Amino acid sequence: MPPEQLTALRNQWIDQLVDAVVAALWPPDAGRLDLTTELGDPLWRALLLSHVAARDLHAIPAEAVARTLTSSRLVVSGVEEVAAVLVDPVYQRVRIKGVPGPRWWDIRGLNVLLLGLWTARRSVHASRDQVRSELRRYWDVTDAAVVAGLLSTADDPYVRLPAPLSESSITGTARRTLTAVRVSEIGVYAGDSRSDLQHLGRMLAEYQALVALLENGSVVGSVAANLRKDLQHWEGPFQATLESLTSSEMELLAAEATDLRFRDRCLDAGARIYHYDFMAPGALPATGEQQLRHPPAWMQDQILNGGARFWHDRAGPLPLWLATAENAEHERLLEPLRHGRVSIAGWQRESAYYIDLHVGDDRSQPLVLPFTYSLDYVTEAWQLLLAASVGVIRLFLLRLTDDGRLWLLDTVPLPLPPELCEELTGVALASIRAAVGNDMDLLTAAFTPTLEDIASGTFDACERAKGEDLLDELTLTAPPGVSDVGWRAFQEASRFLARYRATRIRQAGAASDATDPVLNRAVELRARKREEARPRMSPRPTPTTADRAAALPPDTALVHLFAKGHRLGAVWLASSQGGRLEHFYLDQLSVTDVDRLINKWRQAERFEIRRAHLDLLQGALAGIGGPVADALLPLGIRRLVLSPIGSFDLTPLHAAPIEPGPGARTLMDVFDEVHYAPSMRILDAAATRTVRGDGPPLLVGGSTLPGVNAELEALRAVYPHAQVLQGTEASPQHVLAAVRGARILHIACHGRISDDWWANGAMLSGDDCLSVADVLADGDLTGVEVVVLNACYSGTHRSSGTIVHAPRGFDAACLARGAQLVVSTLWEVSDVAALAFSVAFHTALDRSGPSEAFRQAVGYLRHGGELGAGAAVIEDLYPGWADALAAERRYGLWSWGAFKLSGLVRY
Numbered sequence: 001m002p003p004e005q006l007t008a009l010r011n012q013w014i015d016q017l018v019d020a021v022v023a024a025l026w027p028p029d030a031g032r033l034d035l036t037t038e039l040g041d042p043l044w045r046a047l048l049l050s051h052v053a054a055r056d057l058h059a060i061p062a063e064a065v066a067r068t069l070t071s072s073r074l075v076v077s078g079v080e081e082v083a084a085v086l087v088d089p090v091y092q093r094v095r096i097k098g099v100p101g102p103r104w105w106d107i108r109g110l111n112v113l114l115l116g117l118w119t120a121r122r123s124v125h126a127s128r129d130q131v132r133s134e135l136r137r138y139w140d141v142t143d144a145a146v147v148a149g150l151l152s153t154a155d156d157p158y159v160r161l162p163a164p165l166s167e168s169s170i171t172g173t174a175r176r177t178l179t180a181v182r183v184s185e186i187g188v189y190a191g192d193s194r195s196d197l198q199h200l201g202r203m204l205a206e207y208q209a210l211v212a213l214l215e216n217g218s219v220v221g222s223v224a225a226n227l228r229k230d231l232q233h234w235e236g237p238f239q240a241t242l243e244s245l246t247s248s249e250m251e252l253l254a255a256e257a258t259d260l261r262f263r264d265r266c267l268d269a270g271a272r273i274y275h276y277d278f279m280a281p282g283a284l285p286a287t288g289e290q291q292l293r294h295p296p297a298w299m300q301d302q303i304l305n306g307g308a309r310f311w312h313d314r315a316g317p318l319p320l321w322l323a324t325a326e327n328a329e330h331e332r333l334l335e336p337l338r339h340g341r342v343s344i345a346g347w348q349r350e351s352a353y354y355i356d357l358h359v360g361d362d363r364s365q366p367l368v369l370p371f372t373y374s375l376d377y378v379t380e381a382w383q384l385l386l387a388a389s390v391g392v393i394r395l396f397l398l399r400l401t402d403d404g405r406l407w408l409l410d411t412v413p414l415p416l417p418p419e420l421c422e423e424l425t426g427v428a429l430a431s432i433r434a435a436v437g438n439d440m441d442l443l444t445a446a447f448t449p450t451l452e453d454i455a456s457g458t459f460d461a462c463e464r465a466k467g468e469d470l471l472d473e474l475t476l477t478a479p480p481g482v483s484d485v486g487w488r489a490f491q492e493a494s495r496f497l498a499r500y501r502a503t504r505i506r507q508a509g510a511a512s513d514a515t516d517p518v519l520n521r522a523v524e525l526r527a528r529k530r531e532e533a534r535p536r537m538s539p540r541p542t543p544t545t546a547d548r549a550a551a552l553p554p555d556t557a558l559v560h561l562f563a564k565g566h567r568l569g570a571v572w573l574a575s576s577q578g579g580r581l582e583h584f585y586l587d588q589l590s591v592t593d594v595d596r597l598i599n600k601w602r603q604a605e606r607f608e609i610r611r612a613h614l615d616l617l618q619g620a621l622a623g624i625g626g627p628v629a630d631a632l633l634p635l636g637i638r639r640l641v642l643s644p645i646g647s648f649d650l651t652p653l654h655a656a657p658i659e660p661g662p663g664a665r666t667l668m669d670v671f672d673e674v675h676y677a678p679s680m681r682i683l684d685a686a687a688t689r690t691v692r693g694d695g696p697p698l699l700v701g702g703s704t705l706p707g708v709n710a711e712l713e714a715l716r717a718v719y720p721h722a723q724v725l726q727g728t729e730a731s732p733q734h735v736l737a738a739v740r741g742a743r744i745l746h747i748a749c750h751g752r753i754s755d756d757w758w759a760n761g762a763m764l765s766g767d768d769c770l771s772v773a774d775v776l777a778d779g780d781l782t783g784v785e786v787v788v789l790n791a792c793y794s795g796t797h798r799s800s801g802t803i804v805h806a807p808r809g810f811d812a813a814c815l816a817r818g819a820q821l822v823v824s825t826l827w828e829v830s831d832v833a834a835l836a837f838s839v840a841f842h843t844a845l846d847r848s849g850p851s852e853a854f855r856q857a858v859g860y861l862r863h864g865g866e867l868g869a870g871a872a873v874i875e876d877l878y879p880g881w882a883d884a885l886a887a888e889r890r891y892g893l894w895s896w897g898a899f900k901l902s903g904l905v906r907y
Contacts, residue, residue: 001199003158009196010158014043014117020100021046021114025053027089034076043121047114048074051139052090053099054111057318059394059413061286062087072137088281095284095316096274103264104271105317105389109248115139116246119150149247157244158196162237165206165230173223174210174230183209197252203238204253207231259429266432267389269443270382277301278315284394287411295398295408297566303398303406305563305645307464310371312383319387321395321414323357323369324406329524331399331409333367336360338397338410346420351375353384353427357414378446381431388424391416404808455583456542458571462560466643466678486533493529497522498758498777505759505771512756549579551684556639557632558680561624561648566591568648570628573680576635584631588623591646598647602798611894618655618893624648625656625667632671639673639851641683649809650796652826652897668858673851675821676902682815683904698742700735701726702749702764702791707831710877711748711790711838717873718842719744732770736778744786744845748838751791751825755798757808762791775813782818786850788841789814790834795824795900811902821850821903829898832884835874836860837899839867854901861896862889 022045038044048069055065066082069075075082098104101113115135122131128151135141135150165174183205210227213219219227242250277298278284285296295303302308303324311322325331336342336359343358357369373384387393393416397409416424436442449457500522504510513519552558552575559572568591571583597620601613632640642653654674657664668674677683697719701708712724723742725734739745747770750763761771781787789795789810797808811824823841840860844853860867864886867874874881888895 001196003161006158006161006196006199007156010194013194013196017101018042018046018114021049021110024097024100025049025090025093027086027093029085030089033082033085036074036076039074043114043118047111047118047139049090050099050107050111050114052087053094053107055087056091056094056286057107057390057392057413059284059287059411061288062091064286064288068140074138092279095278095318098271098317103267105267105386107317107390108392109251113246113248115141116150116153116248120153120155120244120246123151123153124155152243153246154244157241160237160244161241162234164203165210165234169230170233171226171230173226174206174234177210177213177219177223177227178206181209181213194252197249200241201253207234207238259425262433262438263385263389263425263429265440266382266385266429266443269440270386270447273447274316275313278320284315284318284320285396285408285411287413293408295396295406299396299398299408300406301564303400305465306461307466308461310369312371312373312387314383314386317386317390319383319390319393321371321393323395323397325397325399325409327523327527328520330367330527333360334397334409337369337395338412342414344414344417344420346423348375348427353424355420375427375431378432378435378443381428381435382443382446384424385428385432387416388421388428391418391421451583452545452581455571455581456545458562458569458583459548459560459573459581460542462562462571462643462645463679463681466560466645483533486529490526490529490533493522493526495777497526498773501758502771502773502777505756505769505773510756510759512758544579545573545581546579548573548581548680549575551680553639555636556641557635557637558641558643558677558683559628559632560643560679561645563591563645568594568624570624572628572631574632574635574637576637580635582631584627586623586627589620594620595647598650602650611891614894614897615892617651618657618897619660621651621653621656622658622660622664624653625658628656629658629667629670638671639675640667640671641675641677642667643676643678650826652893652900654900655893655897668855673855674901675851675904676900677904678812678815695741695743697722697744697746698735698738699724700730700745700747700749700762700764702730702747702762705831706878707835708748710874710881711835713877714835714839714873715746715842718839718846728765730764731768732764732774733778735764735770736774736780739784740780742784744788745781745784745819746788746790746838746842748790748834751789751793751810753793753796753798757797760793760797760808760810762789762794762810772808772810772813775810775817779813779817781814784819786821786823786845787811787814787819788823788838789825790823790838792825792828795822795902796826811900815903819903821901823854823899823901825898826900827894827898830884830888832878832881833861833888833895833898835878835881836867836885839871839874843867851901854899858896858899861885861899864889 019042022042026045026049039048052065062083063079065087066075066079069082069086070077070079075086077085094107099107099110101110103109119131119135122134126134131151132147135147141147141150162168166178167175169175183202210231214224214227214231242253275298280296283296283298285293299322302311302322308322309324309326313320323334325334337357341360344355345358346353346355348354352375353373355371355373357371359367359369373380375381393414395412395414397412399407399409401407432443436446497519500519501512504513504516504519552573554575557572557574557576559570562569562571564585567585567587568589569583569585571581574580594617597613597617601610601617604610604613628640644651644653654668654676655666657666658670659665697715699712699715699719699722701712701724708726712726716722716724723738725738735747747762752759752761752763752769752771754760758773759769759771761769761774763769775781791810795809795811809824811822814822829837837857837860841853841857844856848856859865871882
């Protein structure tokens, strides 16, 4: 193939690439910008677009890119207009589909290729000094070595290309020798679209074959001498041609073309898969933007709703990592990472690959940020391959504050070391080959999960988010693979922190203070001890639906509510029919609208307005009750366990109607049992607890008010041998000590709900409060079958819906510290309702299980009936109570919906 034909082919390919870049990336409204005349040249315009796209790879804000373009006078318009009309649209387009050309993921490679082509053509019309100046001014190229490499390229690299050795050589020896030698083809990367480079590859293969003959002694004497002359005469012009190519074109002549082609085919399989969550404005914050800001919704979904602490994914060709600091000390230790002081190590064990970031200058105890890619899943191996191919990770640093809120600290573009990229490529390709062989259809299918895959992933995310903190608190024995000593150290640190918070509450009225050095050290100590206690384990294969369902009792379903952006969904696991796992979106409900309604309900001061808002809220909850009942009742489900999310944790989901309209049946009406529980993991942990024998119940009175006195006296009639603590005897210390010998704990008092959830609790003698912090510090309710918290707000909190799940309510603290079942309240209850519920519940409990007792007690509040032996005692101490309760029933849900039952489903 003559040089002029090669030049024509190369120019044709360049023109096609340039046209494709401009057509794909030039925004529709960019024409209104004031552009320099140079941008009329398609190559200039294509390079501008690739330059902008490459800035996003390094997480540079759109405004900063626009400022550079306007200061260079390449685009003569206002910074805000350039950012909005040109830079942001290019960012969005590339994040969705990548860049045009043979490698959609190679943003940097496209920019380097176009920069080399531009330099070569520009050098024809301008001096080297001018081109050097323009490289710095327009394209921000300042490295002297890079500039020298760019200036070495030529507009036509094939001008000095010699003839192939198989066609002509100075002595004729090379040509004659090649007729008798089998030349191995050198595959050319992306060669299908570069026939000119394929020609160079064949020429290079011939040369290497002849060199091999000389090196292994296959030719000797005059033949060898003449062959050396041919090669020496040919090498110079051919090397000059290679040096005149761009660096990107040189990479296309890679020797390991087979693996590179397979890599490309693998990466192409995911080219059309992208997440809409990452496409919203502000979804991928850039470095240097406002710090301590609210993170985008998808980050909250992953960390708050999905339980992830270190997470990976990708937005188009951008590999994404999230890293979460869980306390102030972790945030301080992350600071060196923001200035590039980090080392990266990768290692493989079993079917997982781990990438650890070692942050900071102190190598003795570095902060380690772990990212795990499970090689059991093709999609995770594919993500690993993409990260290795792009070579840059966009790392988002977040802070999970002490009260469970999430803040975005910074965005860090993190280059991966070349040797690590090479290793990652090999690991990822081996894993993909083992899974799909060379069948790209199988690989493409892996990017289209089944409905069961989606449900399984959602269920696992809910389990992580809702069970992690509680499980750490309640698992008093070390998990498998963790030393007892390490786990005890974590438990001691956890209890010390809670104990210090309890002390702060009594002294200062608040458990948290960012300026308290003792508190900060205690928070850090607990986090450190948890990290030390947890081993690094390989990811386990996802359990089957049948495996999950086997942990539930017969005819039972666990329903997780979850939020995806502003959409509310439900994923449920049923034990019937060998196990069923499904999920659906509750599109009749808007999370934002329900949040607004809940806030109005909780903030209303007048009772009539609050009750009216509660009625509206119950009507909205039909959007949950109806779909849940429709899905589970046909399966024969009789026991329902609900796991709320966000602000729905504050609502009476057990009273959700299953149909619209007044007098509609609720979930409590159509299922035999309706419980609450954070997760399957909590239920499993609770199921291993042994209920203590028939020890006497512990009855606690928080005051000497008539209602409390009547309640305790009525319960004495039910439990003649009960231990009773009231007045000065009912201190937090006495209660926590006495409960260790009880099977039933009943507390009747005023409840306290605070903006500081650690201070939530039960008001006992005087102003003393048994708080969440007290229970988590010194409580041991292991083996207590039922805890009844007959106090206002004992089953709720004031925390924001956009926070991580944790034991925030007083009921959750009791569950975390060992109770099997907890009865609590969602709002304020009257003395008469509290009294009637207590007597009805314990009277029924004495002859049936807790779930049935709860159902009967709520039924009595709703409809009346026989109360039993306690009724006579109540009448003596609280005359007229029955009439007062009958009057309350006209308030509907308000009179009975506050009571909730949390914990283990009793078999």
